[in-house]
Structures are given as structure tokens and as C-alpha cells.
Amino acid sequence: MTDPQTRLVLITGPEAGPDLAERLAAACRAGDVAAVILRLAPADERSLVKRVKDLAPSAQEAGAAVLVACDAPGVDPVAIAARGGADGVHALADEEPGDALRDLRERLRDGRILGAGTLRSRHAAMEAGEAGADYVLFGDAEPASRESVRAQAAWWAEIFETPCVAVARSLDAVAELAATGAEFVALDPALWDGPDAAATVAAAQERLAGARP
16 A cells, blocks of 8 residues: 655735636646635635635635635634635644634534644644644744754654644755655745746646655
8 A cells, every 4th residue: 555645735825916816726726736725814804705705716626625814803714714615714823722723623514624823832733633623734833944844744744643734935845845744735825826836836746746754
């Protein structure tokens, strides 16, 4: 039995332009993209729901799940995901994420996904897993060097069953992060979200092809 192939995740930038839907569609068709994490700029809830409705189909039609990440005060990410047609919520955690994640886990219905990022310590990552996160993400909390992301992903993949996502900020990092045993490698928006989005995702997919833990 062969090891499962590591899959790609795309992270969008909160200030992505109005043509993001077109770039997302092309990028998701260019590789084995499992999910898109939509980082939304702060706005009122109605505007955020509209933004998700405008963007989600571009990824979902290519088979990728869409997760909402929003740190705007006073808005409910669960409601935004449900009303916008997203597949789940990517929570921006803190040093003690357990209670907040348990609340989200209880409120997410119909099989929607709960992910946890901005995990600044191993303790926070373990709390996230215990609280019911469907995956933990390493590498989106600054400062996060390439070496530290690789070490975190390798530590997690060796011990825990909950899948992990490792963020790559360069194409050179993609294969080495996959080789840790991480189930997913996420492409930072600065890496993939540009005029050559599809070509960049295709290049990342090529680098995954020979990577094995």
C-alpha cells in the first residue's frame, strides 16, 4: 500500500482584488486542491456573506472545499459560512483556543469543517485537536520560519491522527513540507495569487508528485 499523496490548500489574501473568483477557478483546476481558506477583510456580516457567495463556487465547482476565515469583531463566522454556502470555518486561534473552538465545533452543523490556524505553540495545537478541530495549520503565525514550520509539521504528523496543514511561502518548500507526513501543504497568497496563479499551482503539484514522508 502506498502512502497517500499530500494535497494542496490555497490561502487567499484579505485584500484580494475583484477578479479573485477568476484566479481561484483557474488555480483550483491546475492541481489537486483540497480546500481554499478564504481570508476575509473586516466588513459587516451582510457584505461578508455576499463575498463568500461570490467566491465559493469558483473553488467548489473544481472539487475544493471552502473555509471562511474572518477576524472581524462582532461577526459570526459560522453564520457567514452557512449563509454564504461555504463548507466550514477556519478559526484564527490564540494561546488558549480550546473553549472558542469547542463552541464553534458545537455550532457547525451538517458536517461542516472546523480548522484551526495561528497556533503559536505546540500546546495551542494540542488544545485545538482536543477541541475537535478537523485539521491544524502551521505557518500562518508570524514569525514562522521555513525550518520551524517543517519541524512543527513533522512533530504533529508523527504523533497525532488529526490532519495537519503546513504553509509554504516558496515553491522550494513544498516538497520538503510534504515529506514531513503533513496531509496538506498550503500555498501562501503571496506565492500563488497573481496573474500566473494556475502555473504556480501546477508547479507546486509537480513538486508534490515525488514527495513522500
